[in-house]
Amino acid sequence: MAEYEARRLENIKRNQALVKNLNLGLHNSSYSSKAYQKVKDHYPSPAKRRRLYINSPRRSSARIANALAKPPNNPRDMQDDSSDSSSNRPHKSRATKPSLDIDALVTKWSSWTLAAPPPTRDDEGNYHFASHPTFTPNKSPEAIIREGSFGGTYWRPLYSRHLRTTITDDWKELPAEWTEGLDVGKYLTSETVNPEVNKYGVACGQTIEQWEASGWIMHEYDVRGWFQWYCRFWQGRRCPDDNRQVSRWQRCVGEKGRWRRVLLKGYVENGIRSVTDEGNDHQKEDVSPAIHQTCHHWAWEVRQEALDRFWEESE
Structure with missing residues (x-):
């Protein structure tokens, strides 16, 4: 068990170092709120997509209107x-x-x-x-x-x-x-x-x-x-x-x-x-x-x- 625990801790340290080098840490202050908002705007939530579809313009009839x-x-x-x-x-x-x-x-x-x-x-x-x-x-x-x-x-x-x-x-x-x-x-x-x-x-x-x-x-x-x-x-x-x-x-x-x-x-x-x-x-x-x-x-x-x-x- 001691050997297994040692390998696990070593893997955690290696992964943390890799995340730090890639600048993708969840608590990394260099990942600005502006960048996060830009990604969020590019991929709207499913709920928002549904609302846009429902409210999209419909075909109108000039004959009925007249x-x-x-x-x-x-x-x-x-x-x-x-x-x-x-x-x-x-x-x-x-x-x-x-x-x-x-x-x-x-x-x-x-x-x-x-x-x-x-x-x-x-x-x-x-x-x-x-x-x-x-x-x-x-x-x-x-x-x-x-x-x-x-x-x-x-x-x-x-x-x-x-x-x-x-x-x-x-x-x-x-x-x-x-x-x-x-x-x-x-x-x-x-x-x-x-x-x-x-x-x-x-x-x-x-x-x-x-x-x-x-x-x-x-x-x-x-x-x-x-x-x-x-x-x-x-x-x-x-x-x-x-x-x-x-x-x-x-x-x-x-x-x-x-x-x-x-x-x-x-x-x-x-x-x-x-x-x-x-x-x-x-x-x-x-x-x-x-x-x-x-x-x-x-x-x-x-x-x-x-x-x-x-x-x-x-x-």
């Missing part, structure tokens, strides 16, 4: 089709300076030429367009305007965040007979929504600003969206946005459209088999006036033939 932003005006105009698939939506540019020249764009909006004849009308009151056989509305733009729509606000001065300019007086491009005798300030350009203007006496849907934020508007063709497109399409304009708009109409009020079937289902559930005047007070109480108004904005109303077919499907 959609949540409060629009400059807040009239509720109509219900747009929130079920549009991303493949059918136009690409919405970021909030940067528009690449389109505003003056050239305004000229393009108002300088289109007639490319198709007026629609024909069948015995059920549906309109037919030769260029788009599946598009069969039963309300004309003039009827939608005169019967009362969009709370009277559709053609109000509109500030476009995308274009960074205010659009005014574009209602004047409408055929004169469509607005003859109307109170323009009440039926077309009111700054605030007036539900009493609407055919069914209720406000419904989203604002044009919200449609723009959602990417539903193609500014190259129609800065106000669906109904402005329909007015121009009715008059004979054809443009690259036609198929998209017709597809949206089909999903809303086409033969299998969402709002059309919801409305007809309401008739069946309330036992209503006859359409004598779909705007009368009795039906307003029994079937949602908001859905009626929504369909009206999309150029469709319940007709007897459509109601009869739906009853047959339900029985």
Whole structure:
């Protein structure tokens, strides 16, 4: 044991001498606190690394941010089709300076030429367009305007965040007979929504600003969206946005459209088999006036033939 202890003590002395020569002693005063801190900073603790990872910046969405932003005006105009698939939506540019020249764009909006004849009308009151056989509305733009729509606000001065300019007086491009005798300030350009203007006496849907934020508007063709497109399409304009708009109409009020079937289902559930005047007070109480108004904005109303077919499907 004595020999073993002697070797152990000798090894301790040798190791201590080696540490002293390498300047790595734990109590060596030459190992400064500054040097120690430099090593510590270079190798952060695991806990610190985890905190940095958790708090690292996340990817943000300009579309969601813009959609949540409060629009400059807040009239509720109509219900747009929130079920549009991303493949059918136009690409919405970021909030940067528009690449389109505003003056050239305004000229393009108002300088289109007639490319198709007026629609024909069948015995059920549906309109037919030769260029788009599946598009069969039963309300004309003039009827939608005169019967009362969009709370009277559709053609109000509109500030476009995308274009960074205010659009005014574009209602004047409408055929004169469509607005003859109307109170323009009440039926077309009111700054605030007036539900009493609407055919069914209720406000419904989203604002044009919200449609723009959602990417539903193609500014190259129609800065106000669906109904402005329909007015121009009715008059004979054809443009690259036609198929998209017709597809949206089909999903809303086409033969299998969402709002059309919801409305007809309401008739069946309330036992209503006859359409004598779909705007009368009795039906307003029994079937949602908001859905009626929504369909009206999309150029469709319940007709007897459509109601009869739906009853047959339900029985």
